[in-house]
Amino acid sequence: MAPQLDPMIGRYLRLEIEGVPHRLYFEEAGQGIPLVCLHTAGADNRQFRHLLADPEITSRFRVLAFDMPWHGKSTPPEGWEKTEYRLTTASYTAAIRAFCTAMELDRPAVMGCSIGGRIVLNLAIAHAAEFRALIALEAADFQQPWYDTSWLHRPDVHGGEVCAALISGLIAPHSPPVHRHETLWMYMQGGPGVFKGDLYFYRVDGDLREKVKGIDTKACPLILLTGEYDFSCTAEDTLRTASHIAGVEVQIMKEVGHFPMSENPAKFREYILPVLARIS
Amino acid sequence: MTPADRFAHLADLLPADADLIRRGRWLSVECRIDVGDEPFFLTIRDGVLASLERGPRLMRSTTFVFRATGEAWTNHWKAVPAPGWHDLFALTKRGVASMDGDLRPLLQNLQYFKDLLALPRERH
Numbered sequence: 001m002a003p004q005l006d007p008m009i010g011r012y013l014r015l016e017i018e019g020v021p022h023r024l025y026f027e028e029a030g031q032g033i034p035l036v037c038l039h040t041a042g043a044d045n046r047q048f049r050h051l052l053a054d055p056e057i058t059s060r061f062r063v064l065a066f067d068m069p070w071h072g073k074s075t076p077p078e079g080w081e082k083t084e085y086r087l088t089t090a091s092y093t094a095a096i097r098a099f100c101t102a103m104e105l106d107r108p109a110v111m112g113c114s115i116g117g118r119i120v121l122n123l124a125i126a127h128a129a130e131f132r133a134l135i136a137l138e139a140a141d142f143q144q145p146w147y148d149t150s151w152l153h154r155p156d157v158h159g160g161e162v163c164a165a166l167i168s169g170l171i172a173p174h175s176p177p178v179h180r181h182e183t184l185w186m187y188m189q190g191g192p193g194v195f196k197g198d199l200y201f202y203r204v205d206g207d208l209r210e211k212v213k214g215i216d217t218k219a220c221p222l223i224l225l226t227g228e229y230d231f232s233c234t235a236e237d238t239l240r241t242a243s244h245i246a247g248v249e250v251q252i253m254k255e256v257g258h259f260p261m262s263e264n265p266a267k268f269r270e271y272i273l274p275v276l277a278r279i280s
Numbered sequence: 281m282t283p284a285d286r287f288a289h290l291a292d293l294l295p296a297d298a299d300l301i302r303r304g305r306w307l308s309v310e311c312r313i314d315v316g317d318e319p320f321f322l323t324i325r326d327g328v329l330a331s332l333e334r335g336p337r338l339m340r341s342t343t344f345v346f347r348a349t350g351e352a353w354t355n356h357w358k359a360v361p362a363p364g365w366h367d368l369f370a371l372t373k374r375g376v377a378s379m380d381g382d383l384r385p386l387l388q389n390l391q392y393f394k395d396l397l398a399l400p401r402e403r404h
Binding site for chain 1: 361368370374388391
C-alpha cells in the first residue's frame, strides 16, 4: 500500500526579526492566495493542520502556518537562556511582517487566533495596506484577565500540565474528545515560560481599545469570528470591539470555544469556508 | 435534588472513574468545596476520596476552599452547560465562584479537580 501522507510540507526559514537571526519552522500546502495562519499563545502551527489538509481551501489558497519564535519547532534565538521571553505588540508585528517579506508573499491574507487574533487587529490598525484580508479568531481589543499568570512558570507546578488544564475550559463541551485532547497536548509541550511570555502581550502590552477606532476596512477587509464558549475572549468582547470598527464583519460561532480550528475542525469549516470564499 | 444533594454522591462517582483516580495518584490533600451555603470537607489520599463530610465542622482547617453559588453548580452540572457556566474559571470570572487558601495543590492537579468537580454532571 502507498504511504498515507498528509499534504502539508514543513521547512525551516532563515530570517532576521528586529535585527536578530531566527530559524522559523513553517508548514505550507496549496496554491493561490497566500493565507498566513497565526497560532494561539503557548501553542504552535499544528493547530492549523486541518486547514492545511483541506482541498477545498488549498485549491484556492497557499496556506502557510509558522511556529512563532520560541514555539513549536522554531529555534529560540541565540542567548535565549539568559533572557525571559516576553512577546510585545512590536515584536509580534515584526515577526509576522518579517515572515511575509522573507517568503516574498504578495499581499497575503492573515488569519490569527487568540493572541494571533489580537495582533491581526494591530495589523489592521498599522499595516492594512500590506494585506489582502485580515481574519481575527477569538479576538477583541481588550479582555478581562481571569487567572494569575505567575502560576504558569514556577518549579513546583508542571508548566505544561497547568497551561493545558487552565485552557481546557475554553474548549466547547461539544468539541470531539480526540480534537480536545490534541489541542491540550500542544499546550503540554510548550517551552517553560513561553505561554506566560505570550500573555505579556495579551495583558500588559496589547490594549487596543482606543486604536481599533482608526481601522479602515476599505483599505483591508476585517472579519471577526468568536466561539460562544470562549470565556477568555467572550462574544461580548468581540461584539464590543466590532461596534467601534465601521465595515467590519463579525460572527459568533455556535458550539465552539477558543480554538475553533483545532478543537472542532468540522464545525469551524462551516464558518470559515464562506469567509474564505468571499476573499478569494 | 438540590445541588448539594447532587454533590453528596461524589463518594460513589469517583470510585467509578479509574482513570481520574490514576491521574490524581500524586495528590493527597484536605480541601473544602462549598455548594451554595453547604460546605463539604474532602480528604483525598493518592487521588482517592478517603472521606466526604457534609455540613459545617467547627474550626476545621483545610488547605484550600473552592466555593460557588447553588445556581452556579446547577448550571455547571447540566448535561451540556451553557456558555459561561461550563468551567470553574468561567464561574469565577462571572463572579459566582471563588477560591482561596493555599492554591498550590489545586493548580498542581488542576485538570484532576476540574474533572472531579464535574463528576456530578447530569448524564444524557
